[in-house]
Amino acid sequence: MNYPKKFNDLIQAFQKLPGVGAKTAERYAYTMLDWDPETLNDFLDAMNHMKTGIQRCKICGNLSSGEKCSICADPDRNRNMICVVESPKDIAAIESMQEYNGVYHVLNGTINMKKGILPDQLNIQSLLDRINEETQEVILATDPTMDGETTALYIEKLLKDKVKITRLAYGIPIGGHLDYTDSLTLLRAFQGRK
Numbered sequence: 001m002n003y004p005k006k007f008n009d010l011i012q013a014f015q016k017l018p019g020v021g022a023k024t025a026e027r028y029a030y031t032m033l034d035w036d037p038e039t040l041n042d043f044l045d046a047m048n049h050m051k052t053g054i055q056r057c058k059i060c061g062n063l064s065s066g067e068k069c070s071i072c073a074d075p076d077r078n079r080n081m082i083c084v085v086e087s088p089k090d091i092a093a094i095e096s097m098q099e100y101n102g103v104y105h106v107l108n109g110t111i112n113m114k115k116g117i118l119p120d121q122l123n124i125q126s127l128l129d130r131i132n133e134e135t136q137e138v139i140l141a142t143d144p145t146m147d148g149e150t151t152a153l154y155i156e157k158l159l160k161d162k163v164k165i166t167r168l169a170y171g172i173p174i175g176g177h178l179d180y181t182d183s184l185t186l187l188r189a190f191q192g193r194k
Ligand SMILES: [Zn+2]
Pocket: 057, 058, 059, 060, 061, 062, 068, 069, 070, 071, 072, 073
């Protein structure tokens, strides 16, 4: 399309987002063009502050506005149960079922030999450092994908003599992702863990 350069720039910026093609990007650009200055400002403000206002929790690796995330800072959480997930998105999914009251540990990915992602690039050491004699259970809640399974097995080997380890009982289809799973399926996977 023969748009002004700045408008094309905006369309191209949107196309950097996952799942956004040319048509959708164009629609976003038109939508934004119609926004009143206040709405536009709020949007730009959120963008501008995302790097400085969003940190990683020093304890678990979850997204956080300070040193500790809201879950690690919550005194009512059971610190003796640690649920290990791939990404902060998975925490949101598990939290939405309102069943789990332990804490989390975010690996920030999975082991993937092909992509050259090795265990030492994930937050595994910090997980080992958190485990002590008080720890009752480590729940491995990585996705039921090849990489998720490999990672769960790897961690299981490291921890098996130290603490009780459980894995979600997947009604979640193989290759599925925790954060796309409906909360009932996730709840069953949690309750049936072994
Ligand atoms: Zn935390």
